[in-house]
Structures are given as C-alpha cells and as structure tokens.
Amino acid sequence: MNYGILALKVLVFPGLLFTAVVGLVTTWIDRKVTAKVQMRVGPPFLQPFYDVIKYMVKETCIPAGSSKLLFLSAPLVGLAAVTAGSTIVWNALIWPGRAFVGDLIVVLYLLTMPAISVVLGSFASRNPLASLGGSREMKLIMSYELPFVLACIVPIMKAHSINLGEILAGPAAVTSWSGVVALVVAMICMQAKLTLVPFDMPEAETELTGGAYVEYSGPPLGIFKLTRAMMLFTMPMFLVAVLCGGIAFDGGVVGIVLGVLKYVGLVVVTVLIRNTAPRVRIDQAVKFFWGTMTIAAVVALVLAYLGW
C-alpha cells in the first residue's frame, strides 16, 4: 500500500481527525441528553471543542516523585490505540473487501489499550487516589473482557470468519436470537469499557475526586479526555459493524441514514443508562460480569451453535 495514503487514512479519514471530531460531537450529544434528562439547557454545541483547546493551553503539572516518562506517555498510548482501532473498523465498514484476516481480534486488543493506558498513567502519578482508581480500572478490565469477547464470538460463529469484512458481508447477527442476547451483553460491557455510570468506579468523582486522572492536568488530561471521546465513538461503531450489520454505503442515502441511526441509537441508550443508574461497587461489578453477563454470553454462544 502507498504510505502517503496510509498516513492520510490514519491521521485524517477515518483515523485521528475524523474520529476526534465525531467523538467530540458525540460527547456533546451525551452532555446535551444528560441535560435534557435533568431538565436543563445544557452546554453549547462547541463546548467539547473549547474544553479540549483549553486543556491544550494549560500548564502541565508533573507530581514530584512520579515516573515522568510513563506519566506523560500513557495518554499517547491510549490515543494511538483508539486511532488505530477506529481506522481498522472504518476501513472494514467502507471497504469490506480490503479488511484483513483477524482484524476483529486486532480491534479487540486495541480497544482494551486505552483502559490499560489509564491504569499505567494512574500508577505512574504517585497518588493514593489515582492508584486506587487504577486498581479499580484493572479489576474492571479483567471482569468485562471475558463476556465482551464471548459476545463477539457470536458473529464470528455466524459468519465462520474472523474478518470484519466477511462478517459485514453476511446477514447482521442481531437479526437472530443469539445476536440479540450478544448485543445486550456487548452493550453492557461497552458501558463498562467507556467507564460510564454505573461502572465509573475508576473515576468516582465523589470519593476518588477524579480517580485515575487526579494528578493529570493540561495537555495530557486533554488527550485522555479526547481518547474517551474517541472511544465513545469507536465502541458503538464497532458494535454496529460486528453485530448490527454496519452501514450500507451502497444502499444510497437510506442505507447511510439507517447506519447512522443504529449508531445514534446505541449512544442514546448508553447515555440513558448512565443517567438513570447509580454507581455499583467494584466487587458487585466483578460479580455481575463474571456471573450474570458471562452466563448470558454463553447462552448466546449455545444459541448461535444451535443455529438460532
């Protein structure tokens, strides 16, 4: 492949710039819907963009005794991973024929990296609150990854392929009963992957005062916020691609609008869950994911095996 085109893909469309802009718009949708649920006006449309620009011009404080290199490089690891993940997902969505074998597994790994970067950054910052947030984040990763991967095996069994392009070429997994169960499991895991309420213990504004991010300021914090915004775009888009049949670009305007509606629907459900649920404790979350969610994912797998 031509390296110029590759760089353009990674940095502009569908990579960094596109994902960042749409991700920030999605955080505006998140905040606006939250405001509507709480019966207030909410922030202006450009608010997420002002926030990120503001973080970029603020001072960076490096706490004394912290691991400087890890503290500053952790946000970049997360940003790079989510950029690569989004690029691969969109590459498969737009050009299904150009997807490579095993890209689903690569995306699964890449979408775990932002959470791991938060763990690394929080432990590097030498703050008791941050390390508590980091340890909670670590437990959360270990709890939600199992049901999430199991849910992602359902479309693999349907399409007999680990290639996103071939999964997209077949019928959407969600049109079968096993796909519906897998989508519910994957959506709840997505809630935890995005560390939104009820699974926001790593941040826990009320008792950990920002948790994992507590020592971050200025550009590194801005990059973390941007990474979160991009995850809020990439995660639902990944579920749309794997479970809901993707976006039909060859279906004209109707196909594209339907695809966008799938995405907006997933985001709005996520936001509504975040606004109506209280935070659970970390032990409850681990029990929930290893118990209920894993059993539900296994049920989905059995249904898929039986051909339902």
Next chain:
Amino acid sequence: MSFVVNALTRSLNVFHLAGSPCNNCDIEILDALTPRYDLERFGIVLVGSVRHADVLLLSGAFNKKSTIRAKHVYDQAPKPIVVIAVGNCACTGNIFRDSYNIDPPIGNVIPVDAYIPGCPPKPEAMISAVAKLIAKLRGSK
C-alpha cells in the same frame, strides 16, 4: 480577543476550596450548579481535583492552618487559574477578622481576581460576578 482566551473563558472547571466556612456560602455555590441555574450553559462544571481546575473558588474565613493549605492548593493548580473569593468571610474575614486564630484575608496570600460579597451571596450574584469576570478577562487580553 484571541482564540486561546476565547477557549479558556468558555470552558471553566471550578474547584471549590472551603476554608472553615459556616457552609452557607457552600450551599449557595451548590445552588448555582443546580439545574435551575444550569451553569453548564456557560461551560462551567465542578471538578474534584485542583489539577483539572481553571477556577479556584474560596469560601469561609481562612484561619492560621487553612491559609497554609489554601496556598499549597493554589501552588498545585495548573496556571493560568482564576481565583474567586465567595462571601464576606473569604473577602474580608467578616466578624471573625479580629479572632486570635484568623490570618489576614486570603487575598493577601493568594492573588484573588474577583470578590463576591454577601452572607451568603445569592446564586444570581455569583453568576453575575463570573459573567463580569469573563468579560474583563476577554477585554484585558
């Protein structure tokens, strides 16, 4: 008005530092953040860590111990930061100013950008003060 100042004044993360207040000002500050006044319209949100803050909100009469802590918190904040003293106590020391344990007003230790007098000030007074401060910041830079 520059691009940077525009972004800085449109996105204000507030860190609330209480230095031995009677809690009246704190309750009024929380009132200002409720859906009725909805400060998120102006990009103002409350944050839990001073490292995320753009505005340091001080309330209460700072005594000999909390003044040291307030200075420490101010030094930890990423610059540029705006400091606002809310209530008579934070502005002047109020009726406690001659007490044995009260330091000079916090404005002598930390550079305060805006004073909001009142015991306690109404949420409307706080919003008006913040709006005036934003206008001044935009005009002066």
